[in-house]
Amino acid sequence: MxxxxxxxxxxxxxxxxxxxxxxxxALRSGQFDDVDGAAERILIEDDDDAPVPAPRRDGETx
Amino acid sequence: MAxxxxxxxxxxxxxxxxxxxxxxxxxxxxxxCAGCIARVERILGATPGITHARVNLTDKRVSxxxxxxxxxxxxxxxxxxxxxxxxxxxxxxxxxxxxxREERRRLVRALAVAGFxxxxxxxxxxxxxxxxxxxxxxxxxxxxxxIALPAIVYAGRPFFSSAASALASWRLNMDVPISLxxxxxxxxxxxxxVIGSERVYFDAACMLAFFLLTGRVLDQMMRARARSAVGExxxxxxxxxxVVDPGGARRTVPAEDLRAGMTIFLAPxxxxxxxxxxxxxxxxxxxxxxTGEAEPRRGRPGSAIAAGTINxxxxxxxxxxxxxxxxxxxxxxxxxxxxxxxxxxxxxxxxRAARIYAPLVHIAALLAFAGxxxxxxxxxLALTTAIAVxxxxxxxxxxxxxPAVQVVACGRLFAGxxxxxxxxxxxRLAEVDxxxxxxxxxxxxxxxxxxxxxxxxxxxxxxxxxLARESRHPLARALAAGLAGRGALPAPVTHVRxxxxxxxxxxAGGRAVRLxxxxxxxxxxxxTQTDEAGPEIWLRIAGGPARRFTFRDRLRADAGETxxxxxxxxxxxxxxxxxxxxxxxxxxxxxxxxxxxxxxxxQDKAQIVTALHGxxxxxxxxxxxxxxxxxxxxxxxxxxxxxxxxxAGTAADLVFLGGRLGAVTAALDVARRARRLVRQNFxxxxxxxxxxxxxAVVGLASPLVAAVAMSASSIAVTANALxxxxxxxxxxxxxxxxxxxxxxxxxRP
Numbered sequence: 001m002x003x004x005x006x007x008x009x010x011x012x013x014x015x016x017x018x019x020x021x022x023x024x025x026a027l028r029s030g031q032f033d034d035v036d037g038a039a040e041r042i043l044i045e046d047d048d049d050a051p052v053p054a055p056r057r058d059g060e061t062x
Numbered sequence: 063m064a065x066x067x068x069x070x071x072x073x074x075x076x077x078x079x080x081x082x083x084x085x086x087x088x089x090x091x092x093x094x095c096a097g098c099i100a101r102v103e104r105i106l107g108a109t110p111g112i113t114h115a116r117v118n119l120t121d122k123r124v125s126x127x128x129x130x131x132x133x134x135x136x137x138x139x140x141x142x143x144x145x146x147x148x149x150x151x152x153x154x155x156x157x158x159x160x161x162x163r164e165e166r167r168r169l170v171r172a173l174a175v176a177g178f179x180x181x182x183x184x185x186x187x188x189x190x191x192x193x194x195x196x197x198x199x200x201x202x203x204x205x206x207x208x209i210a211l212p213a214i215v216y217a218g219r220p221f222f223s224s225a226a227s228a229l230a231s232w233r234l235n236m237d238v239p240i241s242l243x244x245x246x247x248x249x250x251x252x253x254x255x256v257i258g259s260e261r262v263y264f265d266a267a268c269m270l271a272f273f274l275l276t277g278r279v280l281d282q283m284m285r286a287r288a289r290s291a292v293g294e295x296x297x298x299x300x301x302x303x304x305v306v307d308p309g310g311a312r313r314t315v316p317a318e319d320l321r322a323g324m325t326i327f328l329a330p331x332x333x334x335x336x337x338x339x340x341x342x343x344x345x346x347x348x349x350x351x352x353t354g355e356a357e358p359r360r361g362r363p364g365s366a367i368a369a370g371t372i373n374x375x376x377x378x379x380x381x382x383x384x385x386x387x388x389x390x391x392x393x394x395x396x397x398x399x400x401x402x403x404x405x406x407x408x409x410x411x412x413x414r415a416a417r418i419y420a421p422l423v424h425i426a427a428l429l430a431f432a433g434x435x436x437x438x439x440x441x442x443l444a445l446t447t448a449i450a451v452x453x454x455x456x457x458x459x460x461x462x463x464x465p466a467v468q469v470v471a472c473g474r475l476f477a478g479x480x481x482x483x484x485x486x487x488x489x490r491l492a493e494v495d496x497x498x499x500x501x502x503x504x505x506x507x508x509x510x511x512x513x514x515x516x517x518x519x520x521x522x523x524x525x526x527x528x529l530a531r532e533s534r535h536p537l538a539r540a541l542a543a544g545l546a547g548r549g550a551l552p553a554p555v556t557h558v559r560x561x562x563x564x565x566x567x568x569x570a571g572g573r574a575v576r577l578x579x580x581x582x583x584x585x586x587x588x589x590t591q592t593d594e595a596g597p598e599i600w601l602r603i604a605g606g607p608a609r610r611f612t613f614r615d616r617l618r619a620d621a622g623e624t625x626x627x628x629x630x631x632x633x634x635x636x637x638x639x640x641x642x643x644x645x646x647x648x649x650x651x652x653x654x655x656x657x658x659x660x661x662x663x664x665q666d667k668a669q670i671v672t673a674l675h676g677x678x679x680x681x682x683x684x685x686x687x688x689x690x691x692x693x694x695x696x697x698x699x700x701x702x703x704x705x706x707x708x709x710a711g712t713a714a715d716l717v718f719l720g721g722r723l724g725a726v727t728a729a730l731d732v733a734r735r736a737r738r739l740v741r742q743n744f745x746x747x748x749x750x751x752x753x754x755x756x757x758a759v760v761g762l763a764s765p766l767v768a769a770v771a772m773s774a775s776s777i778a779v780t781a782n783a784l785x786x787x788x789x790x791x792x793x794x795x796x797x798x799x800x801x802x803x804x805x806x807x808x809x810r811p
Binding site: 005009012013016017019020023024027032033034035036037040041042043044045 | 095096099100117118119120121163167170171174175178181182185186198201205209
């Protein structure tokens with residue numbers, strides 16, 4: 001019982017703290033600065049890694 | 063470090079990131095979808111010299127990095143402007159925006175800490191409830207204390223500081239009972255832990271902080287959307303201007319250094335920074351920002367030009383007559399500032415509830431303490447019971463009641479093409495009983511449409527279309543759109559020349575063609591022409607007679623329907639316009655509005671709103687022009703179409719996309735339903751307290767009961783808010799069908 005307590009509670013807290021630290025890191029690195037944009041960007045077809053294509057006119061004026 | 067290169071610049075202010083590289087931020091209010099993001103990033107990415115361009119859709123900002131010396135921020139903004147987006151470079155640090163982002167991050171960090179603590183302490187509490195005893199229980203309590211105390215100190219700060227400032231000014235807000243409950247719960251639990259008692263409320267305190275911070279974060283997200291309208295208006299003014307010295311040399315000076323008597327140069331597409339008079343050059347002037355009228359005015363030497371006017375077609379020089387605080391634009395800014403101050407006195411529904419609720423809770427706790435002390439004479443028992451009352455009545459559900467509903471309502475309106483900038487605006491919208499519409503751009507489409515053409519051959523139409531496509535003048539663009547819509551095919555036109563303020567000239571099929579004003583096409587001025595007639599364009603093909611195209615600003619497709627729907631909901635509808643009587647009368651008749659006023663200045667419009675408010679009415683102002691901005695800021699609630707002048711859009715509480723006016727009714731319905739749900743939520747929270755308070759007062763509020771009751775009420779309130787999602791999707795009708803760049807943007811045909 002005591003072994004479990006001494007092992008599992010620190011393990012649980014450590015994992016929780018790890019998650020918290022990861023979240024803080026994500027927040028600090030600006031991953032939550034544009035949540036709307038992240039949702040919309042998935043709809044953009046252009047692949048960021050692909051070579052830059054010739055400027056394409058899509059006909060819209062704005 | 064490699065990761066540093068991946069992160070976005072944390073400060074949008076101009077800062078040299080690496081040698082020779084400069085960074086800056088441009089505000090682009092017109093970005094609203096994935097297409098815009100891709101387009102803006104593609105355009106900037108393809109520009110030589112720009113090394114990095116990233117759009118932030120939430121903030122409507124683009125952060126760019128470029129190699130210094132090749133470009134500057136203003137030049138990059140111009141690239142976006144010529145692509146049809148209104149763009150404003152942020153000069154220097156963007157303090158207000160940074161502060162809002164910092165506050166959001168602080169709240170989210172506090173929320174994360176509270177969530178971590180709540181989760182872990184709750185796990186330990188479950189062990190206690192399921193039978194841990196003696197030394198094990200004490201150990202679990204001590205671990206809980208170790209997690210909970212720092213977490214409460216950290217996560218509770220937003221409440222503590224708000225409560226402290228309220229108490230300092232002898233007021234009670236919702237944060238006072240919250241802070242009291244958090245502090246007392248933590249202190250009492252620590253004491254109970256030290257003496258080895260069973261009743262420890264660390265879990266309840268952490269959960270309290272977590273739920274309340276959730277409400278706070280939601281509320282902050284809502285408020286972050288609202289920006290100061292006055293700040294944006296100042297920002298509208300160009301930061302620099304080109305002064306023409308008496309010798310003819312041009313130099314760039316900051317706009318605030320302009321003085322009356324100077325002469326400045328204004329290129330096509332630029333906005334006038336001052337009031338003035340044209341000295342050299344001819345052009346067409348777009349005053350839609352100032353008067354709300356879409357039809358451009360002709361400018362020639364001697365014509366007056368107001369600050370905020372956009373120069374459309376030709377380069378001009380202006381003699382400055384008034385600069386800075388003396389311009390008409392600055393006068394409108396002052397009117398709006400006064401209006402915003404008046405509106406800041408509106409008390410949000412949650413604060414009104416707090417005024418009643420906070421004293422009640424404190425009295426209940428005090429009575430419980432006094433009662434138990436008198437009955438049992440036991441200080442410790444009386445105090446723990448009183449604290450239990452405070453914990454269990456802590457307005458967890460109340461803190462969530464309003465933000466949860468508003469976030470759901472905003473999400474729903476957003477899907478229907480209506481953007482809510484301000485939670486308080488949504489509350490006020492539900493209370494209105496009078497709607498005032500502006501005419502141009504609000505009831506009407508705001509852009510001229512081809513109404514009628516004289517009899518002419520297909521060849522003439524083709525030549526007109528070919529020529530009209532070459533100009534950015536609004537009437538030429540309306541003509542091109544109208545003719546193309548009627549199936550005309552453009553004829554090839556060569557040697558095109560545009561004479562600002564007059565028209566176009568070119569060669570089509572070997573003959574000279576002129577398109578433009580009556581005089582340009584050699585037609586005598588017709589004095590019999592009435593005010594009723596809209597704008598017109600003439601076409602003359604060498605050797606033939608002049609032919610006329612007339613234009614009319616048409617009503618939005620569902621304007622009549624919307625007016626009827628508003629009347630059916632018991633609202634009074636008015637039309638208030640700066641335009642001439644005949645036009646206003648015609649539009650009012652077409653839309654079915656009987657109460658209309660014409661020839662109103664911005665001050666008049668604001669006065670009408672004030673007078674109605676004085677008579678006990680609550681006004682919803684719907685308008686799009688700079689001339690509507692003071693009335694928009696003053697009205698109880700306000701809406702603007704997304705095509706509105708930036709400043710009107712900023713002054714409004716809600717902005718709707720697309721060509722349909724039905725968005726007004728849809729928003730009103732959602733606002734009213736949201737108000738009903740908020741009231742239900744208050745009833746739910748109140749009912750919960752009616753149940754919980756007696757339990758706590760009798761001394762039965764064990765930590766388990768407190769934890770269960772609190773989460774149950776919070777979940778009930780949130781679930782009730784989500785009901786707004788179900789319902790009929792009437793707002794969907796207003797789905798955006800067309801997106802126009804904000805007024806002021808000059809788009810290429």
